Amino acid sequence: MLPTREEALELVRDALACNPGPWGKHSLTAAHCAEKIADACGDMDPEKAYILGLLHDIGRKFGVRHLGHVSDGFTYMKSLGYDEAAKICLTHSFHNHTVEEYIGKFDVSEEELELIKRELSKTEYDEYDRLIQLCDSLAGAEGVLDIKERMGDVKKRYGSYPQAKWDANLRLMNYFEGKMGQNIYLVCEKDIFVPEEITIRKHIAVVAAIIRSGDKIFATQRGYGEFKDGWEFPGGKMEAGETPQQALQREIREELDTEIEVGELFDTVEYDYPEFHLTMQCFLCAVKSGSLVLKEHEAARWLTKENLDSVEWLPADEGLIRKLQRAL
């Protein structure tokens, strides 16, 4: 199974949020080259090539590691059921099918090294493995590179470049040029292509209380910040170690001086604001004790199904309001 192009990009964005660096744009360039070459070959799937190019370094999500990014990427993609991407995470670093040829630190545990060796020994390389190996060597963070210059750079940085890998890269280039019948740099638009900036979006997880009393629900108007005056359900961010229920009880205590009973999860809202992605778990709640004193909000109303639309809800709440109208 493969993720879609959008899903793959989302995985890269998410990974960049964890470990920002030039590897994101390097991956975009590799994806671009892979797509173009696959397309020019005629017998390969350009979409698949793009997605595999995009994900080959996804193991970088888990930190600045050398050989470690190979096992991290492999394990991560396997855990999501993306076996073909997992294979690429593994094979892109070993042109000659051996761990020993790896350029860079062997910063892996014994178990990780065993995993890499074991998987590598039972893996057969196909056209896509070969293609991404080549594209990895062509891809810079600012665009498509001359492969000999790029290998020379790596040689300078690490003090050496294994001859076997150098030769393998040139063989790969000749192979794909032969297959396409075209110059690789023309196909990859070396002088034109510039990878886009990848926007890293923050991810914020919050909990919200839909407090009910009879057929009414309790809405509050935000009294501060960017979304001041918008209407919402009270709640807030979870703190480390809290369950959603505990976070909600604490937030309502702080904001409204009230103890609540947290019932079932009504909905989980996923919403993209321009600056961040919001995940909001919304629970049905009831007041246990207290009188909903507005300590942070500027106004509050008890709304019925009929007048739920009488206030200006925050953008993320709109879908939830429709769902509530059907459920109430």
Ligand SMILES: [Fe+2]
């Ligand atoms: Fe890599």
